[in-house]
Amino acid sequence: MRKQVLDRLKYVRTCALARELCLIIRMHRGVLNPEDVHKYCLFISKLCKEAGCDEPSELCAKAAEAVLNDEEKYLRLCAESCRKCGESRRPKEEREVSRYVA
Numbered sequence: 379m380r381k382q383v384l385d386r387l388k389y390v391r392t393c394a395l396a397r398e399l400c401l402i403i404r405m406h407r408g409v410l411n412p413e414d415v416h417k418y419c420l421f422i423s424k425l426c427k428e429a430g431c432d433e434p435s436e437l438c439a440k441a442a443e444a445v446l447n448d449e450e451k452y453l454r455l456c457a458e459s460c461r462k463c464g465e466s467r468r469p470k471e472e473r474e475v476s477r478y479v480a
Contacts, residue, residue, distance in 0.1 A: 388429070389429075391425075392425045392426070392428050392429035393425075393426075393429050393431075393463075395425055396422045396425040396426055396429070396463070397463065399418055399421070399422050399425075400422055400438075400456075400460065400463075403415055403418055403419070403422075404456070412445050412446050413446075415442070415445045415452075416442050416443070416445050416446055419438055419439070419441055419442035419445065419456075420438075420439060420442045422438050423435045423436075423438040423439040423442060426438060426463070431462070431463065433462050434459045434460075434462040434463040437455050437456075437458050437459035437462060438455075438456070438459045440455050441455035441456040441459060
């Protein structure tokens with residue numbers, strides 16, 4: 379049970395946080411300047427890397443660099459990274475039946 383809890387904590391600390399930050403950036407891109415997006419996309423890339431998601435991490439890092447020069451390329455790379463991230467699965471215990479803990 380301890381391993382499952384630790385795996386869940388790692389998932390929330392990396393994947394869930396990365397997805398939430400990415401969603402916020404994409405929703406509010408109009409009010410953020412390219413430097414803001416660059417900074418947070420690099421941070422998200424590190425979270426993905428820590429979770430073992432190398433391909434989404436690399437795409438996110440490339441998007442972070444592209445946002446400073448080419449918004450079209452940034453949007454394409456960002457969308458591709460999100461698709462790759464969506465292909466990953468939640469930890470096994472997330473798919474199991476919930477357990478009651480008193």
